[in-house]
Amino acid sequence: MWKFFSLTISFSLTLLFLGCNKQHKKPVEFVATNKASYINPFICTADDHGQTDVAAAVPFGMVKPAPDTSPMAHSGYDYAANEIIGFSNTRFSGVGCRGVGGNLRVLPFVISGKDSIPNSVTYSKENEVAQAGYYSVTLNNGIKTQLTATRQVAFHQYTFPKSEKSGFTIDLESSYVGHISDNFNINNGVVSGEITSVNVCKKGAYTFYFAIAFNKETSEITKEGSKLIVKFSTAKNQDVLLRCALSVVDENSAINNLKNTKTLSFSQVKTQAFQSWNNFLSTIDVETENDTLKELFYTHLYHTTQSPFIINDENGMIRGSNGEKYKVDTPYYHGWSVWDTFRTKLPLFSLLYPNQYKDMLWSLKALYKQGKPDWATKTEPFLTIRTEHTIPVLLDAHQKGILPYSLADVYNEMKEEAKHLPFKSPDNVLESSYDLWALSKIAQILGKDEDAQFYKNKAFEYKTLWKDKFLVMDDNSDIMHGDGLYEGTLWQYRWFVPFDIQGIQTMMGGKDEFEKQLDYFFNNELFNIGNQPDIQVPYLYNYTNSPWKTQALIHKLLNEKTNNWYGTHEKFKTPIVKKIFTATPDGFIKEMDDDAGTMSSWFLWSSMGMYPIFPGSTEVALTAPQFNKITIKTNSKPLEITTSKKGLNNIYIQKVTWNNKIVNSSIIDFNTISKGGVLHFELGDKPNKQWGKQN
Incomplete structure (x- = not known):
């Protein structure tokens, strides 16, 4: 017999959800390690x-x-x-x-x-x-x-x-x-x-x-x-x-x-x-005195591992998206939402579930060989959504030493995909340029220097559009779907140039001006946690002289009520005032889809004190963990993330060490920590404005 959840609910006359009182019933034989x-x-x-x-x-x-x-x-x-x-x-x-x-x-x-x-x-x-x-x-x-x-x-x-x-x-x-x-x-x-x-x-x-x-x-x-x-x-x-x-x-x-x-x-x-x-x-394993935080953590980890689906029969037989039947030697995954999950969930799998992730990467290779479009075909074997941004996903896996085959195996297919990348709207330009940057890196890895230069040049053409649409922001920059954007505003898409953060800093007028405009973005509540285009932006202070601002902001987003002005398609007349992540049925703010585990993974990364700032690189941004200790057991040597605290409000990093050696940067390499060791954070209630400055 296990702990179970019995929830009660109250409704308004319009049947809108107001809240719930959750009661945990722990039988005598309840084992805390479950x-x-x-x-x-x-x-x-x-x-x-x-x-x-x-x-x-x-x-x-x-x-x-x-x-x-x-x-x-x-x-x-x-x-x-x-x-x-x-x-x-x-x-x-x-x-x-x-x-x-x-x-x-x-x-x-x-x-x-x-x-x-x-x-x-x-x-x-x-x-x-x-x-x-x-x-x-x-x-x-x-x-x-x-x-x-x-x-x-x-x-x-x-x-x-x-x-x-x-x-x-x-x-x-x-x-x-x-x-x-x-x-x-x-x-x-x-x-x-x-x-x-x-x-x-x-x-x-x-x-x-x-x-x-x-x-x-x-x-x-x-x-x-x-x-x-x-x-x-x-x-x-x-x-x-x-x-x-x-x-x-x-x-x-x-x-x-x-x-x-x-x-x-x-x-x-x-x-x-x-x-x-x-x-x-x-x-x-996460250690904390806060059972609600544990409940949120493991439930959101549960949410991330609902998809993709393993669809092959026990004898290995599947039917592909092209309608052909064949046998596979590894678990075959289907049910993709790469456009969302490439930002947070797939990088999370590379850390927590590298073996299962390798099987997913085999499945993505098979998808390329079947003629992968951006959206689902008319002959899908099971539920699926979309697969844009698979190019940076494969680059990311290669950079981490996880890709179980050569990039050369699907290089021609990626080149073909690049021919059809959209450039119709400002968000198209930024997102497609990211894919082209990733493809240029892949070409470079494969020794295809001419291709590498070609795709790099194409990627950096984003600057023309960026200067036109994103350099000078005005009242029109805060319009949902403005300029033909898919879901978001110019303010929210503005920052999505993860491969060239230094480039947009230069166009803005330097690192200090970049930080000032980040301040304006958050102080004026232009950020939209409820959708994906700008979910990496709280971590961009790690690329300024004030990474402590990321630490304060992430703490606020995880633990405090905030004003949230944006839905998927419109800016509200009055903000939703709510703690964004709660252990209740209304666990996210309204219209904030989990997007196949993307937002659950954002919570998981952030509560662990890390964030994959841009897939395709091995850079991981650091912030203050929410737990006393985290142990990730994916290698013979586990990764331990530990904290020591001084003061009542321990939200600021005072010092970081890796295996007892000082870490002065607010960015750490994935390939360093994924091999196992001890990442220790010393936290305090006042910012250490000297730690992690990006000089």
Whole structure:
């Protein structure tokens, strides 16, 4: 028996989420070293405050059974709802547009007399439980629902009251974005078939195969509209187990995946799922007297490892984005959101999970060989989003010694990608120039000097646009979508030249002027933590003579209420005044999607006292850690991050040592710390204005 989370909620008349009082119940046998016990899946699931979900899944699991509510959020589940329309088996945590997934939605029912089969069931929040790898709710119709999963098979256990008319509906057309086609067969009580749905933001489509079995003999299975109706009678408190297996290969493969779990009980799978999370999170240990901080840390680490998904069958077979089937020797990952995650999440994996990350890099190579576009194709094997900025991702991995193949293996594909980079708007220019800079570095590494110079020259052409749009800022610089920007303002995109910070400093008039304009940016609350274009900017003080300002700012963003003026598409008339990261269902500020773990990873890096200032380099910016001690166990020699404190408000770095040697820079090399050792911070309540100055 494990610690679980029981949350209560209060609603305004407009059903907006106001807050929650969370009670932790610790059984006698609770073991504090169980990292998975700190996971609270309800965090960031209310309305538009992160768009995460309560799916019962395993790390990087393909199948993610969870409730779909009415009203529905991007991941299907909204904590503020009290009505469930069913329990679907696919979703993508923390993404925008209207999310993606929601397939094969199952709704249990009991009816009496001539009542019709319902389309939804109400429930109460006090009857809801979620923990790592497990979800449960007792519905108001008396049916208890429990969910857990292996990597490819969802286990639904429904405990029915006595009824002669019980059963499930299984919606073959359920989808958060749109349904395209389906087919199904029924053989020996197993329902199997194929589903094709529209992908996120209506970009492309995905097709997968399924097989569903029940441990209860059915009286009949019929189809009405989009739904299969499965009917049976039940005794009081009778458990009925539904298993839903997925495969990207073919229908027979889905049936085989189902057969592979035939001997597993629900409780066995639940135990295994919890232990898989505990093992996975145990790569890092954080020490603090603040249990809420631990809860936030491990829950956000849980959020980051929801995707990408491992989609190959146990025999190694997959179907690629080009529709071809083949066998792989390593776990094959799909379900990418590189445009967001290249900034924080993928660099985090390079530190915490280098072995799994190598497998992801193999999968990205395969994606290039299939003809990788920026967005999803019409023949995707499973849910996925977008893959821009893969060039700096591969450069980053090479620079860290993690890339398991030569850059030469995909160089021609990257060159082809570079031909199609967009330059239509100011944000396009800055982002595409970053890719070109990364490609110039790759060409240089491969000894292709002419290409290296060509791509470098193209990258640095950004300066013409930068001087025109970003040098002199005025009232028009604070308009969301101004000048055709995707999501943000000119002020927010202005700083996104990570490969040439010195260059924009020079154009501004020098390092001191750069610092003054950073001060103006933050003092006038122009920063948008709720979206990605400027999330690196708090760390840019590390490239000035005042890195202590980064330390103060990060402390404020992590621990205090702040004024937040920006959503995804507009500047609010009044700011959202809130602590940005909280251990509650409204865990982020409104409209701040987790973006597949990007913002969770920002929190993780920042609370550890580090930040990957720009992927493609090995530079890591330092700030004050939030923990007494952090131990990362990815090598034979662990990385230990320790702190000693003086004063009541220990937010400023006084001194840093690496293996007892003084570190005078506010930037440290990833390749130094990733090999293991002791990074020690001496903290105090007043800034040391001499430490870390960039002379």
